[in-house]
Structures are given as C-alpha cells and as structure tokens.
Amino acid sequence: MAEQREMKAPWHSGKMLCVAIFFIAAVITLVAISVVQNKPIQQKYKYGIVLDAGSSHTALYIYEWPAEKENNTGMVRQRHYCPVKGKGISSYAHNSSGAGLSLMHCIEEAKRKIDPAKHKETPVYLGATAGMRLLMEQDPKSAEKVLSSVKDTLSKTPFDFQGARIITGQQEGAFGWITVNYLGENFGKAAGTMGALDLGGASTQITFVSNQPIESPDNSMDFRLYGSDYQVYTHSFLCYGKDQVLKLALEKQLQSGETLLQDPCFHQGYSQDKQFKDVFDTPCVKTINKDDSKENFTHNGTGDFAQCQSSIQKVFNFSQCTSSRCSFNGVYQPPVVGTFGAFSAYYFVMNFLNLTGQSLEDTKRNLADYCKTPWNEIKQRYGERVKEKYLSEYCFSGTYILTLLENGYNFTEDTWRDITFIDKIEGSSAGWTLGYMLNLTNMIPAEAPDTPLMTHGGFVILILFLSIFLLVLLFLGHRFLGRPSCSSPKDIV
Numbered sequence: 001m002a003e004q005r006e007m008k009a010p011w012h013s014g015k016m017l018c019v020a021i022f023f024i025a026a027v028i029t030l031v032a033i034s035v036v037q038n039k040p041i042q043q044k045y046k047y048g049i050v051l052d053a054g055s056s057h058t059a060l061y062i063y064e065w066p067a068e069k070e071n072n073t074g075m076v077r078q079r080h081y082c083p084v085k086g087k088g089i090s091s092y093a094h095n096s097s098g099a100g101l102s103l104m105h106c107i108e109e110a111k112r113k114i115d116p117a118k119h120k121e122t123p124v125y126l127g128a129t130a131g132m133r134l135l136m137e138q139d140p141k142s143a144e145k146v147l148s149s150v151k152d153t154l155s156k157t158p159f160d161f162q163g164a165r166i167i168t169g170q171q172e173g174a175f176g177w178i179t180v181n182y183l184g185e186n187f188g189k190a191a192g193t194m195g196a197l198d199l200g201g202a203s204t205q206i207t208f209v210s211n212q213p214i215e216s217p218d219n220s221m222d223f224r225l226y227g228s229d230y231q232v233y234t235h236s237f238l239c240y241g242k243d244q245v246l247k248l249a250l251e252k253q254l255q256s257g258e259t260l261l262q263d264p265c266f267h268q269g270y271s272q273d274k275q276f277k278d279v280f281d282t283p284c285v286k287t288i289n290k291d292d293s294k295e296n297f298t299h300n301g302t303g304d305f306a307q308c309q310s311s312i313q314k315v316f317n318f319s320q321c322t323s324s325r326c327s328f329n330g331v332y333q334p335p336v337v338g339t340f341g342a343f344s345a346y347y348f349v350m351n352f353l354n355l356t357g358q359s360l361e362d363t364k365r366n367l368a369d370y371c372k373t374p375w376n377e378i379k380q381r382y383g384e385r386v387k388e389k390y391l392s393e394y395c396f397s398g399t400y401i402l403t404l405l406e407n408g409y410n411f412t413e414d415t416w417r418d419i420t421f422i423d424k425i426e427g428s429s430a431g432w433t434l435g436y437m438l439n440l441t442n443m444i445p446a447e448a449p450d451t452p453l454m455t456h457g458g459f460v461i462l463i464l465f466l467s468i469f470l471l472v473l474l475f476l477g478h479r480f481l482g483r484p485s486c487s488s489p490k491d492i493v
C-alpha cells in the first residue's frame, strides 16, 4: 500500500506539470499568434494629397503613413504620383476654367488609389509656385481667376479640401529642405542636415544650415524639429528657373535688334524660327522688343560651351553687394557648407547628360563635348525617346546649372563633391510638397517623440524566445528533479 502511495505521488505531480507545460505553451503560442496576426489589422493608414502647381506643369502626389506613427521621422512615404496633362496652371490665364478641369484626370486617379472609406478624412492641398507668382505680378485678375478655378474643382472632390495658394519662395525653399532631411532621417541627429538645391522653370531655391550668423533676416528661418534647433539660410531667385533664364539669355543676345541669332548654347545645325513675343512676354524680361515690325527671329546654334558660359554669365549681376558677401544680384549668401541634395530640374538635366557623380572639371569637359555635338547626331542618338524641346535645350540647361552653382552660389572644385543630384529618397520624390504637407498637418513635432521601448518585431522575437526558454526549463526540471511523466502510472512501473 505504502509503495502504491509513493508511486501515486510522482504520477500526480507529473500530470500537474504536464498540464502546466501545455497550458503555458498554449497561452504563449496564442499570445505570439495574436501579436503577429493582429498587427496588420491594427495598422491603420492615413493619406494626404498635395498638388504641385509648378510653372511648367502640375503634379499630384499621394502620401501615406501608419496612423499611430505619424510623429516619427521618415514614416510618411509617397504612395502615388500623377502628372497632370498639359502645361502649368499659369498658362490658363486666358482660359481660367481650363485650369481646374486640367486636374480632373489626376483627381479621378487619386479616388481610385485611396480607399473610399478614407476619402473624407484625406486632406488635399494645392501649392502654386513661380509661374503663378509671375502671373500675379503681370495680371493679378487672371491669377485670381485661375486660383478660383482650381479651388472650385478641388472643393468638389470627396477629399477634405484644405486650400489652394501661391506659396512664397521662402516657403518653397524651406519645405524642400524639410523634405530631404525628413526622408534622410537627419533631424535630431548629430551628423547634421543636408542643404537643398531646387531648380524649377521659373525660380530656383538654395537652402542650408550655415556655419555663420545669417546677416539678412529675409534669408533666415528658424525651426525646432525633433528636439534640435535649426537656423536655415534660404533664398529663392524668381526668374532664375531654367525656362526664364533661357528667355533672359535670348533677350541679351537679341538686344542688337537682329533677326538672326547665333546661339552658342544650342547645337550646331539647330535652326528654328521663333517669335519675339515668346522671349519678351514675361515680367522677368524688363526690356521691350525694340522693333515690333518684326514678329519672328531665326534661332541658330553654334554649340560652344565656353561661349555659352559667358553668355549665361551676363544674366547675373555680380557687381553690387551691400552685405559681407553675396551670391548674385546683390543677394546676401554665406559660404556654402556641408552636403547638398540637388533635385527637380537639376536632376533631370544632369541625369540626362550623365553628369552626376563626376568632378567639376570632368563635368565641364564632358558637357563641352556634348554641346559641340551636331544637332543631327543628337537627334539620331536620342530623338526617339526624348521630347525635342527638352533635347534641344540640354546643352543650355547643363551650362546654366554649372554657371549657377559655380559662379552664382560659389561652389568650388572641392565643394562640388558635396552635391548629390537626387530624384527620390526611399521612393519619395525630393521636392517641397512633402515638407509642405508635414507642416500643414503638424506632423513634425518640435521635440523628439518618446521612442517605444521595443519595436514590434523585437517584441514578437522576445515572446518566442521566452516561450522556448520556459519550455526548456520545464523539460529540464522534469527530467532531472522530479522525473514526473505525462504517461500513465503503469508505464512508470
């Protein structure tokens, strides 16, 4: 009897232990499964739409981010890009209703891309840049009509319309800088931020954190982002986008009143009849066409990089500066410092010319070779896949970029290496739109958000690790201490 009692006790404790092991294992497995499986259900996405109404064209961007992480840096990503067909909204000055209509195709696309249940809560913003700034200067009534037309269209969409405005050059520069540093996750880090160089058709912006006090309040902006203070130098040059500078350069060459223009910035063999009004009909060109009896001029190319550079240098005024130092046109600029991301037309042009990632000297040599290539050869090489207008202008645009960076902003052979020509960072376009949305939705906190103790992935691994550890512990305990078993008492005997 006594022996039987002795045998019953370990069987009883063994059974208890087995039940405990299975119970703990089941609970841990269930917790782990639920943690893993529930995640996508808990992960709610939010969306935002920004329309970039540039001088040459409009583009719609859809951004998305996980709702619970909207204050963490780098969480907002570009989900979709839709280029609006046709020209920029400022080209609708004489047909303002067309401006709003032109956006419809991209709005329809956005409706399909975003879950209909989210339409009502998705903000939509339109920001217009230098094309509309110029139209506002030239013909404010038409500019207002164009803005009303786009407001009208956007307010009738199912999205949450948050306004259509002309943004200032300062905002354009600052938001571009915020975008590249947000995507690069540079805020709040010791390594510092990256400067931003944006080249458009009608204006160009330079924005960076200077290592000197900023002398002019107009060029200074202060931000507190993710727990760090930033004083940023920014300037936007209206009329110094590449399309307006081409007009300025043509104007300088046409001042002699000639109808035949031999242009070193265009390829040899290029010859096109153009209208004077296409050069003079912009507030950027201050002179008027002296001889209005003639409508057209012939634009011929001679393809000479060095002469093209001197022709472009004439559109900059380097002679007056009332501050300690200037870029050009009397605009104060501290010396460039740190790394720079150059995007928009900087990227399109330098990427087409295959001039990214070279020394300044090599860039110049290769561009000179490209410029002296005859127009026939250029057309044969690229004509099939590149629009003729862009193709004819790459020599000019590349030379303008070099002149602006070297003579305008004072980049040297040394600091040239700090410039990266960028299109996208982690799948999102470099440009002002993302920074604009982050600012308007208050998604960039002044202080660093509390970081969670552990990432989701880390938590799952920890749970699994703990469960394995517990099981091993129980197994060892059972084997070496009590030798209890999950089998029947008969087996033990």
Ligand SMILES: O=c1[nH]cnc2c1ncn2[C@@H]1O[C@H](COP(=O)(O)OP(=O)(O)O)[C@@H](O)[C@H]1O
Pocket: 053, 054, 055, 056, 057, 088, 129, 130, 131, 199, 200, 201, 202, 203, 204, 241, 242, 243, 344, 345, 348, 349, 390
């Ligand atoms: O594929 C391309 N190759 C060359 N230039 C391009 C290409 N795509 C866009 N661009 C140019 O980039 C510039 C974009 O300027 P945008 O329309 O943003 O003007 P803004 O910023 O001055 O208002 C324009 O000059 C346009 O012609």
Ligand SMILES: [Ca+2]
Pocket: 054, 055, 129, 199, 200, 201, 344
């Ligand atoms: Ca632009």
